[in-house]
Amino acid sequence: MTKTKPNLLLLGIDSLRRDHMSGYGYHRLTTPHLDKFSEGGVLFEQHFSPSIPTTPGYASMLTGMDCFGTDVVALRHGGPLGGHVTTLAELLEQKGYNTSCIGFTGNPSARGFQTYLDYEGWGPDGTGRSPKADNLNAVALPELRRLAADDKPFFLFLRHMDPHSPYLPPKPFERMFYDGNEFDPDNHSLDDLYAFKPFVDYFTSWFPEGCTDSDYIDAQYDGAVAYMDASIQTLFTALEKMGLEEETLVVVTSDHGETLNEHDCYYDHHGLYETNLSIPLILRYPGKLPAGRRVSSPTQIKDVMPTVLELLGIESAIRFDGRSLLPLVRGEERVPESEMYLTECTWMRKHGWRTPEWKLIVALEPDFHFKPEIELYNLIRDPQELVNVAEQEPEVVKLLKARLEAHVAKREKQTGRSAPIHVNVNWHGLGTGPFESSQEAYDSLHIGSPKTAKSLQSKEKKQDDAGEDLTEIPSA
Numbered sequence: 001m002t003k004t005k006p007n008l009l010l011l012g013i014d015s016l017r018r019d020h021m022s023g024y025g026y027h028r029l030t031t032p033h034l035d036k037f038s039e040g041g042v043l044f045e046q047h048f049s050p051s052i053p054t055t056p057g058y059a060s061m062l063t064g065m066d067c068f069g070t071d072v073v074a075l076r077h078g079g080p081l082g083g084h085v086t087t088l089a090e091l092l093e094q095k096g097y098n099t100s101c102i103g104f105t106g107n108p109s110a111r112g113f114q115t116y117l118d119y120e121g122w123g124p125d126g127t128g129r130s131p132k133a134d135n136l137n138a139v140a141l142p143e144l145r146r147l148a149a150d151d152k153p154f155f156l157f158l159r160h161m162d163p164h165s166p167y168l169p170p171k172p173f174e175r176m177f178y179d180g181n182e183f184d185p186d187n188h189s190l191d192d193l194y195a196f197k198p199f200v201d202y203f204t205s206w207f208p209e210g211c212t213d214s215d216y217i218d219a220q221y222d223g224a225v226a227y228m229d230a231s232i233q234t235l236f237t238a239l240e241k242m243g244l245e246e247e248t249l250v251v252v253t254s255d256h257g258e259t260l261n262e263h264d265c266y267y268d269h270h271g272l273y274e275t276n277l278s279i280p281l282i283l284r285y286p287g288k289l290p291a292g293r294r295v296s297s298p299t300q301i302k303d304v305m306p307t308v309l310e311l312l313g314i315e316s317a318i319r320f321d322g323r324s325l326l327p328l329v330r331g332e333e334r335v336p337e338s339e340m341y342l343t344e345c346t347w348m349r350k351h352g353w354r355t356p357e358w359k360l361i362v363a364l365e366p367d368f369h370f371k372p373e374i375e376l377y378n379l380i381r382d383p384q385e386l387v388n389v390a391e392q393e394p395e396v397v398k399l400l401k402a403r404l405e406a407h408v409a410k411r412e413k414q415t416g417r418s419a420p421i422h423v424n425v426n427w428h429g430l431g432t433g434p435f436e437s438s439q440e441a442y443d444s445l446h447i448g449s450p451k452t453a454k455s456l457q458s459k460e461k462k463q464d465d466a467g468e469d470l471t472e473i474p475s476a
Helices: 032-038 054-061 088-094 132-148 197-204 214-241 301-312 394-415 438-444 450-455
Strands: 007-013 042-044 098-102 115-117 154-160 248-253 281-284 293-295 340-345 349-354 358-363 374-378
Touching: 007 132, 007 214, 007 301, 032 214, 032 248, 032 281, 054 301, 088 098, 088 154, 088 301, 098 132, 115 132, 132 154, 132 214, 154 214, 214 248, 248 301, 281 301, 340 394, 349 394, 358 394, 374 394
Parallel strands: 007 154, 007 248, 042 293, 098 115, 098 154
Antiparallel strands: 042 281, 248 281, 340 349, 349 358, 358 374
16 A cells, blocks of 8 residues: 655664765775665765754754754753754654654653664673664564554654764674784873773773774774664665665664764764764655765755655644755755854863854863863864864954854844753753863763663663662763
C-alpha cells in the first residue's frame, strides 16, 4: 500500500565532523558507503552547527529555531524544552505520522516522540571494544519493519554514537588507519592530555594502558566512523529491500563535530573552533531531489526542519528561524547567511561571531583551559585556528563584537527573552554560579568513567544498575 505521505529517516550522528569524511575530501576512506549514498542525493558542503554541544544542537535541528528561539544553549539544560516551540516529532504526529526515537531517551531536545528505544552506545563490551552501530541496528531494524507495516507514514530518528568518545571500534577497524607503535616511549604527543586533571581519569578508563601516541587515538576516531559507515549501509539495504527507498526521505547529519588532540580540548566537543562547528548534511529522496548535487552555500542546523517539511509536503504556521534549503538545491538565488552567532556551554561558557574571514570568541567567564578572554582567528590565512591575533587586530575585534552585540539585542527584542547564554549561569550543574577564575574551573570540573558520561543523556537515571553514583559532571 502506498502511504499518503512520505516517510522520514533521520540519522543524527553524534560528534561527526565533516572534514573526517571521505565524501567531504578527507584523505582517508572513512565513509565509502555514505559517499556512494550521497551520489544519489544532495550534499551540503558548508553546513554548520553554531550552538554546541548535543542539547542545543538537536534542539535547533528538531525545531528549526536558533538558540534564541529554543532558549537552549547548555548541555545540562535545566528543565524541559520550552512549550513555546513545536518539535518535528510533535508536528509530524499531528499530521498522522508514527514517530520513534532510538538512542536519545531523556534529553529535553528529544521531546515529542511516541516511542523511545535505547541501545548500548557508550562503553565497551566483553572484548574491550564498542560495537555501537551494530547495537543500534539490532534495535533499529525491527523498529523499521514495525513502522513500515503500518498504514501510517513514519518518522524514525536514529542517534548514532560511534564518533563520540570512547572511540572503541571493533576489529578490523581499530587498526584500519594505524600501523605504528601506540606505546612508543619516545612519543610524547599525549603528555599534555595526561597532565589535564579534569579529563585524565576519563581517558585512561578507555585508552590502552601506556598509550603515548595521539595518532593512534585519532585513528580510533576514524576507525569508528568507518565502522559506523559500514553498519549504516545495512540500514540502507533494508530500506531498499523493503521497497521503501522511493517513498522515504533520508537525512544524514550531526549535532556537532569533534575536537581530537587539537586546541587543548582533548577528544571532546567544547571550544568554538571549526572542528566542532563543521558538520555534514546529506539529503536523499529519489525522484524528489536531484542526484549528485553539491551545494556550496553556507547552511545551518536550524534549516533542517523547514527543509524536511517542504520535502514531505507538510505545511505549518510555524515561523522558523531557519529556512528551507530547496531553493539552493534548485540553483536559485538566495541571500546567504554568511555570518553566524556562536554559543557553547559544555565545559566552558562562551559566545562568538563567525564571518567567512574571521572568528571571534568571547569568554563569558574564566575557562578551565586558562585561555584568554578574547580569541580572534583569520579563517582564510589560518584555517586551523592556531594563531590568536586579537591583540594584533583590535579594530577587527571591536567590529565583530559590535556585530555580535547588535545581533543579541535584535534577537532578544524579537523573542522577548534574554539571551540564553547570559542567563544559563548554572550551565555546569554545580549550583555555584559563574567561575571567578580559571583555576576554580579547573579544580571544579571532572569526568570519570564512560558511565558518568552516559548519565547526562538520561536525566531520569542517576545511578547505574549496580547503584554506582553517576552525579559527577559528565561529558556531552
